[in-house]
Amino acid sequence: MENSLYLVALLLSSFLPALIIFFLDEKRVVLRNSLNLLGVGTKIALVAFLFISLIEGTHFRLSFEIAQGVEFLLKVDELSLLFAGLSSVLWLFTTLYAIGYLKKSKNQGRFFGFFSLCVTATIGLCVSGNLFTFFLFYEFLTLVTFPLLLHNQDEASKQAAISYLKYTLFGGAVFLLGIVLLHSLVGSHEFVSGGYLQATQEGDSLYLQIIFVILLIGVGVKAAIVPLHGWLPKAMAAPAPVSALLHAVAVVKAGAFGIVRIVYEVYGIEFASMLGILYILMFVAIMTILYGSLKALFQEDLKKRLAYSTISQVSYILLGISLFGPLGTIGGLVHLVHQGVMKITLFFCAGAFSSTYKITKIDQMDGLGKTMPLASLSFTLAALGMIGIPPLAGFVSKWYLGLGALENGLWLVVGVIGLSALLNSAYFLPILYRIWFRAPLYEKQISAKKFSLEADPLLIFPLLATALLSLLLGVFAMSDLSALEWVKQLVYLEYSQ
Amino acid sequence: MSLIIPSLLFIPLLFAILTYVFQKYAQMLGVLFVFLWLLLTLIASISVVYEGELLYNFGGFAPPLGISFRIDGLRSLMALLSAFILLICSIYARVYLLASLQRDYFPLLAFLTLGISVLFFSTDIFNQYIALEIIGISAVALSALQKDKKSIDAALRYFFATLIGSGFYLFAVALLYLRYGTLFIDDLALLIENDFVTTIAFIFIVVGLSLKTALFPLHYWLPSAHSNATTPISALLSALVVKTGFFLLFSLYGELFWGIDLFVGKTLSYLGIVAIFYGGIQAFFAKDLKLMIAYSTISQLGYLFLLFVLFSPMAIEGAFLGLFGHSLAKAGMFLSAGTLIYALGTRKISDFKGISFVFPLSIFAIALSSITLIGLPPSLGFFAKWYYLQSAWMQQEWLLFSALLLGSLLSALYLFRFLILSLGSQGERRIFVKEKKIKILEWCGFILSLSSVLLGMFSYALTKMMGI
């Protein structure tokens, strides 16, 4: 129980605003927004503080026994700060964006309340110290995302929400089964760099392999691995900030993060490679990457295309994990951050397009570059990043992935990365072509005001910021403050065991 | 602390009389009473934690001759839990019931509390018989409170069931007294032998109390009584009244019959398994919301009876965690469902389509209750099953093990059926009663449901407090 108050504060910084917002009157817009931003600010400050303290060697930990042999454990380590930093920064942008996006919508109090709860759950996931705590926050995340998906209250969002619930509850149950099996085998342990299974290994390897598959299915539902991805494209019925949240900040990332935790800190990467379970993961990742990219090619709807793109991109993270060796790991983990930043930009842009011109289909996007230059520019940057054009962020992760594959002599993986990059360009480049080189479908509405942006400033500012971030993350990848550097530190820890 | 135990007895009695005599102030006194009662049980629990078991001889005569009360961790927790549920249900009733019904409600409630208190704390088996009768009559009277044809008929069935049940118990008490010459449970525990008379007494106790607890073949009275009573009372009946019978059965089984039991425990457990599935299937096909919840009670009570074959400390902890969880969750569920029924003026499940957009808090409460009833973490229901499963695993009771898992699946089926329906799009626009008081009603249910989930986080502390 060291410095446990900071951990509580970290969770409360989004939980308390949520609670207060639920009780606020719908009309208290200013108060609500300032509460939200206050929460965001506190959270980012806390994460930064934890970051610095961790480098100085302070430990943060909170534990208490829920039931016999089952512990509720929160702790901070390098990996958790990576993800916590990502989600809290992106939460800031998403909040700003959502304030602009939902300006005229109903039930904003409910939306922002659950939104903050969602972030609380994600931060909880980050600082969970063992599988059971992780599971608690994982289920909590399911519960609080559900009302967000339902926000529009129409038939499509209802279908999406129910489908989401079915998938994730199934996943949760399977995950729980895996945890219980593991618990009955070796008891509950906290996450340790290098894994704890090897140290306590008793059961035969087949049993551990089966448990791994079960855990993978459980967590993979949220990470949207094929064939458990069905809910994600449907979930596009929700408003754009929610999609951004699902894809970049919370849900999908939570799944990927869970797999990272399981492979590195439960099984331990060396033990995992000894068991051969990395091949299972690699197979799943490759399938998902190819399937997602192929499906994305045939989507007419912009958000659907982005959704399938997410399915494939998130599996890069899994691919990176499955490559035994530091380089692959670096590629996977850094992609966790980079993909988040790029994907959130894309969704922000999609939201801006649809809220300004009601554009949802790709063939309506002709000539947007002229009417909405800033958003189009950001979109282009992010899309190019996704494809992996240097010097953008996506390039860095793919580069390390490729290096990792080469290190192990896995030419097949290199081929998959290349093929997927081709597919990525095949589904992104036509959009860019339409945006920049087609005649506009809609003329720019001339505003009476002297100076006016192409859309609401609250929509444009966040997407510009995240686009810039994705550029900077790529350009300054080798600097001391980049995500890459942090990931390198982390990987050094994992492999030094 | 010598005042605490007698006040656990005379405060309910005093308030029962006062609320009965001064009907004009019944509501005020009643609310005062439930708060006072929560405070008392809280003090009792705290003093048990600090001082260990509390003993009190009434009239100054030591047990075999006089009557004594004993409060240990488990009993104080049970009392605290029931006080909490009583409080919330009474606040609900204060808002929900007509003023004329409230006049009758509070004295009966005080008597119910008295019965529960005596049943939990007394160490004298005849004293507990009277407590059973007090609980029985007050519960029947409460379930007839609405005074319409349906509820009176249901109350009548309930009346006969509870009377037969306590009659059987009385017969067993008579047999035990004639055989061993004492009514004090500790003396009996020392003297008890495995002979014919004792076995017969045991069987009568088991049959009588399982009738009161609505174990599977003897459950016939429960669905009608619980579904036809008015809402706060359904919640009380499901959450507390049936549990009293179980508690008495448990304490007698644990202290007297555990050593001499040959087959009864097993039978009870297997009937429990049947109950889990029977109740679950009936709930799945129920057309009426309250009936569904009532059948779910039958199913959930089945889990409690699984205890009798395992009966390890871990299983006991599991059973009582489950009992707490079910009490809170079921009370919350009944209250929330009652709010919806009140607002819509219908009880048919199919009419609740799309209601989640109108009353999200109530649906959320029902969802939280469902989490506990299904046994998802971190609810109390989860840890109950966790302990049960571990216990069943260790004792290699595979039938129980699989029944526990499948039972959860079944509960998930019928609960999600309702939840998903409530998320559906509304059919035609209907007029809802949307008064200010609905908000309070919704919150009452929500608090109970939420506590059933959140208390799971403290299940280790709870099991330590039980001191098994």
Next chain:
Amino acid sequence: MLSLYPFVGLALFVLGLLGFILKESLVHKLISLNIFLSGIFLFLVSQSLSYEKADSVATALVLTGLVVTLGVSAFGLMLIRASYGAKR
């Protein structure tokens, strides 16, 4: 020292139970229940006879039980009447 009374008590007990199951009328059921309970009381008090003197505690229990039964039966009777009354 076998006396007849305990057996009569048991017989009443069983008959009351049987009557409760077999009789259709609610009033009959209630009366059967009373017979059933009286059987228990008779059994208890007669079985506790020793040296021709009833055990004081057993007698007290029976007295208490009788009064309880009285209250319960009165309430039951009124419930039955309410049920019939509501039918009209």
Next chain:
Amino acid sequence: MLYKGVLWCMAALFLGMLFFMVATMPPFSPKLDTLVQADLAMSGVSHDVTAVLLNFRALDTLLEVGVVLLALMGIQVVSPHFRYKPYTEANTITDIYIAILLPVIILSALYLLLAGSYKSGGAFVASALLAGGIIILKLTKPKLFVSLEKLHLRFLSALGLLFFVGIGVLTLIEGLFLQYPLSYASTLILMIETLLMFSLAIILASFFINAVQDLE
């Protein structure tokens, strides 16, 4: 018919089993009775059953009075549905009859109450008799208690129990709940018995009257 036959057979078997049980039961050893006789001097009454009822196991009696009051509450919950008008004509025969009978009833009730301290009897028996008197009175003169306020009636019917609880609370000052000081024991028991008789008589009579009284 088959169902009934099977049931009868089962009942016979069951009874046989119970008979067997009684026949093989070890003889009853009145352990508690010896304790009662030993402590009788401390109870304040000379009759052992009364001592058990009102001193050693006074809690049972307290609760039992509670049950009776509770039954009255229950009855009042369900009764307003079916009251009917009783026959109300004045009648010379019943008038004379009641005038002779009532004093006898009251006297006998008082006798039974006082006899409780040294032989079988006591508050409950007396109250039953008294309740019979009240019922007869009510039947013959239906108008008699109509003017009585409901509040007072409720108070009177709860009085015995209230007094009993009150004594219990008072005894808390000196000792344990319902632990009568030895010197006052007999007085207190007598007072409790008297009030109980009174209240119980009213409750028992109300059981009946609630069903027949007119709606006004």
